[in-house]
Amino acid sequence: MSARAVRPKLSFLGVAGRHNRVPSPYPWLMPVILVMGLFYLYPVVDVFRYAFTDLTLLGGEGHYTLSTFANVLTRPELLQIVWVTFVFTAGSVVGQQLIGLAMALVVVRAEKRHLFGTTILRTTALIAWVVPGIAGGIIWKMLFNEAPFGGLNSLLRLMGMAPVQWLSDPDVVMWSVVLSNVWRGTAFSMVVMYAALKAIDPSLYEAAEVDGASARQKLFFVTLPQLRPAILVNMILITIQTLNTFDAIISLTGGGPGRATEVLSLYTFNVVFRNYDLAAGSVLSILMLVISLGLALVYASFLPKDEKA
Amino acid sequence: MKKSLMAALAAATALGCLPAIAEDLITSDRVGPSDAPKKMVFRMTGDGPSSTDPTWAAGYAKLYTDFINNHPGWQLELQMMTGDISQEQARMLEQAKAGHAPDCAAVDSFVLPLFKEAGVLKSLSPYFTKEEIDQLFPFVRDGITGKDGQIYAWWWSTDLRVLYRNTEIVPNAPETWADAKAAALQSVEAGMEGILFNGSRYEGTTFDWLGNFWGQGGKLVDDAGKPVFADADNRDKFVKAVNYYRDLVESGAAPKRVTTIGNYDDLNAAALAGTSALFVGGNWQYRQLQNAMEPEEFAKWSFSMLPGITVDERSTGTGGWTVAAFSSEPEKVEMCAALAREIYMGPANALQEQLPTRADLYDKYDVFKSEANQTFAKALKVGQARPGVLIYPEISNQIQIMMGKVLTGAATTDAAVDDAFKATLDAYARL
Numbered sequence: 001m002s003a004r005a006v007r008p009k010l011s012f013l014g015v016a017g018r019h020n021r022v023p024s025p026y027p028w029l030m031p032v033i034l035v036m037g038l039f040y041l042y043p044v045v046d047v048f049r050y051a052f053t054d055l056t057l058l059g060g061e062g063h064y065t066l067s068t069f070a071n072v073l074t075r076p077e078l079l080q081i082v083w084v085t086f087v088f089t090a091g092s093v094v095g096q097q098l099i100g101l102a103m104a105l106v107v108v109r110a111e112k113r114h115l116f117g118t119t120i121l122r123t124t125a126l127i128a129w130v131v132p133g134i135a136g137g138i139i140w141k142m143l144f145n146e147a148p149f150g151g152l153n154s155l156l157r158l159m160g161m162a163p164v165q166w167l168s169d170p171d172v173v174m175w176s177v178v179l180s181n182v183w184r185g186t187a188f189s190m191v192v193m194y195a196a197l198k199a200i201d202p203s204l205y206e207a208a209e210v211d212g213a214s215a216r217q218k219l220f221f222v223t224l225p226q227l228r229p230a231i232l233v234n235m236i237l238i239t240i241q242t243l244n245t246f247d248a249i250i251s252l253t254g255g256g257p258g259r260a261t262e263v264l265s266l267y268t269f270n271v272v273f274r275n276y277d278l279a280a281g282s283v284l285s286i287l288m289l290v291i292s293l294g295l296a297l298v299y300a301s302f303l304p305k306d307e308k309a
Numbered sequence: 310m311k312k313s314l315m316a317a318l319a320a321a322t323a324l325g326c327l328p329a330i331a332e333d334l335i336t337s338d339r340v341g342p343s344d345a346p347k348k349m350v351f352r353m354t355g356d357g358p359s360s361t362d363p364t365w366a367a368g369y370a371k372l373y374t375d376f377i378n379n380h381p382g383w384q385l386e387l388q389m390m391t392g393d394i395s396q397e398q399a400r401m402l403e404q405a406k407a408g409h410a411p412d413c414a415a416v417d418s419f420v421l422p423l424f425k426e427a428g429v430l431k432s433l434s435p436y437f438t439k440e441e442i443d444q445l446f447p448f449v450r451d452g453i454t455g456k457d458g459q460i461y462a463w464w465w466s467t468d469l470r471v472l473y474r475n476t477e478i479v480p481n482a483p484e485t486w487a488d489a490k491a492a493a494l495q496s497v498e499a500g501m502e503g504i505l506f507n508g509s510r511y512e513g514t515t516f517d518w519l520g521n522f523w524g525q526g527g528k529l530v531d532d533a534g535k536p537v538f539a540d541a542d543n544r545d546k547f548v549k550a551v552n553y554y555r556d557l558v559e560s561g562a563a564p565k566r567v568t569t570i571g572n573y574d575d576l577n578a579a580a581l582a583g584t585s586a587l588f589v590g591g592n593w594q595y596r597q598l599q600n601a602m603e604p605e606e607f608a609k610w611s612f613s614m615l616p617g618i619t620v621d622e623r624s625t626g627t628g629g630w631t632v633a634a635f636s637s638e639p640e641k642v643e644m645c646a647a648l649a650r651e652i653y654m655g656p657a658n659a660l661q662e663q664l665p666t667r668a669d670l671y672d673k674y675d676v677f678k679s680e681a682n683q684t685f686a687k688a689l690k691v692g693q694a695r696p697g698v699l700i701y702p703e704i705s706n707q708i709q710i711m712m713g714k715v716l717t718g719a720a721t722t723d724a725a726v727d728d729a730f731k732a733t734l735d736a737y738a739r740l
Contacts, residue, residue: 054739056739056740057399057402057403057406058402058426058427058699058740071735071739075735076728077732144569146564146565146566146569147575147578147579147582148502149578149582165565165566167568167569168565168567169565169717170717253509253510253569254509254510254511254571255510256509256510256568256569256709256710257508257509257510257568257569257713257714257716257717257719258710258711258713258714258719258720259710259714260713260717260719270706272399273395273396273399273400274395274703275703276399276423276699276702277739280739
């Protein structure tokens with residue numbers, strides 16, 4: 001075989017001809033494509049494939065069917081679980097965003113004034129972030145323990161206040177779970193907001209001061225508009241993260257009492273690992289993916305055009 | 310010259326051997342020499358050298374050391390399970406189906422049918438005599454035997470649920486539900502929390518409560534394994550048993566926080582803190598309380614059979630752990646059977662005072678002649694194991710959800726029971 005015959009076949013590998021100076025990108029992209037395909041795409045494809053079957057963890061080959069979709073999406077408990085997921089996600093995202101922003105503002109302000117304790121504040125918040133979800137759940141379970149020796153209720157009693165049914169009252173338990181999740185996730189929002197605050201051009205504040213803007217006006221007309229892209233990106237990230245949270249809930253309440261704190265991710269986990277229903281779990285995973293993508297698109301539509309590009 | 314050379318060689322050999330001599334035979338994840346040519350992976354619960362109870366840990370360390378010394382050339386790689394047994398067992402089943410299971414593992418008796426059905430276990434029949442198998446309690450023997458008559462695990466311990474009480478506050482053992490409620494209210498008047506039991510999303514919630522349903526003659530599944538717990542024959546008994554717990558909470562005989570209890574340690578903690586005088590627990594907790602309490606404090610505690618709707622309608626749930634082999638190498642299956650036999654079939658029962666599954670072992674070990682263990686053994690006679698059917702985990706899951714709704718007042722008993730039954734039947738149809 002002549003060299004001329006070989007050359008065109010090898011060109012896709014980046015073997016440039018004498019006059020072709022532009023190397024092919026494929027050899028450089030192949031490792032990434034392979035890794036992404038193997039570790040990210042293949043499992044996703046498998047989940048879609050399982051969703052169209054009746055596979056269980058108990059054995060058997062399974063058959064292709066659409067009945068799993070119909071069965072899962074018409075379950076009477078699904079609506080309640082989606083509602084619980086919405087409340088948990090909305091509460092957590094709003095809480096993490098607001099407190100994270102407030103903490104970042106305090107840290108930046110304190111740094112400007114060279115106040116003592118800013119590093120301690122940042123480090124303390126970050127400690128909560130690095131605590132694994134299961135451990136965080138156990139810590140909060142001890143704090144919320146409603147026994148006479150429970151953490152928070154003992155403090156309330158010391159202050160002469162009535163104990164709270166943190167985990168046994170269906171109307172309170174969701175907010176206890178949100179509180180524990182906000183505690184854990186706020187540090188991430190703080191770090192994102194802190195970085196974005198540091199990137200704001202100081203001349204904008206100088207101009208606002210020249211115009212006689214008050215601190216409140218500077219916050220609403222300079223800081224927040226400048227933070228908008230960071231806030232939206234942070235919202236996307238923490239929404240997806242919160243939708244996938246189940247480790248902290250499983251160790252704190254197990255989804256109970258009843259189904260009061262059973263979010264979609266925990267329900268999916270239960271369906272797969274307690275009902276052994278792999279196909280139904282796959283359908284629920286696709287539902288979670290659709291919800292996450294839908295919310296991400298909604299957030300992204302609010303991004304300024306130039307940031308999107 | 311020759312002598313000096315020999316001495317130098319001897320010294321070098323001795324020095325070379327030092328690390329091996331100094332090496333611990335037991336580490337947190339290994340038993341036996343690290344360079345042993347043969348290795349068996351054993352996935353285990355806390356019933357081993359890593360037990361949180363120092364006495365048990367030391368006892369197991371000795372048992373494992375003796376075992377590995379009896380099997381030169383072997384090392385055991387120990388893999389610890391977490392406390393979430395349902396998840397651990399489901400994951401192990403999936404691993405087994407994919408061919409990645411450990412060589413040998415602890416399998417909870419209530420999920421053993423799933424492993425047998427999946428065909429992932431190796432027969433242990435060649436390694437146990439007919440006499441040993443015949444000594445097993447019938448429900449145990451049935452549980453480990455496959456359709457082909459082979460045994461696929463060794464069920465080494467069993468347990469049961471009882472009612473613990475502080476005799477200083479509750480002197481007499483409650484025998485009926487009405488007695489239990491009265492005793493709990495009496496303890497509340499004495500400044501206690503009332504009766505405690507598992508009531509959250511946890512397998513123990515279902516299992517500890519089922520005795521109240523079984524005691525009336527209720528059945529969870531029919532002979533074909535189909536859920537029947539709320540059909541025409543059983544619904545009334547089921548609702549009565551649920552309403553017993555509901556009444557305890559609504560009357561103040563039990564605190565509402567029972568819906569957050571999902572761990573037997575929480576019950577021990579309340580007993581140790583002196584905030585509860587009455588709780589539904591497992592027989593193994595008797596030894597735990599003894600180890601954790603001062604002798605004069607422990608002397609106040611006693612236990613009795615779970616109360617029933619009447620004195621004659623009482624039952625209790627019995628469970629336990631098995632050891633099963635997954636390896637495709639016969640040598641490792643034999644080693645797994647040896648582990649079950651030499652460590653768990655008797656010695657571990659005696660060490661932890663975990664009730665044996667063989668009638669003859671009650672006479673062999675003195676610890677089982679104690680009054681407490683004789684009482685446990687007597688209660689075993691009305692014990693009932695969870696049905697070995699594929700749908701059981703979902704029945705349990707639905708009972709846990711139902712219990713949460715009922716005890717918090719989020720749903721009426723009838724509505725919650727109907728929801729649970731319908732959800733279980735739907736899941737059964739998909740199996």
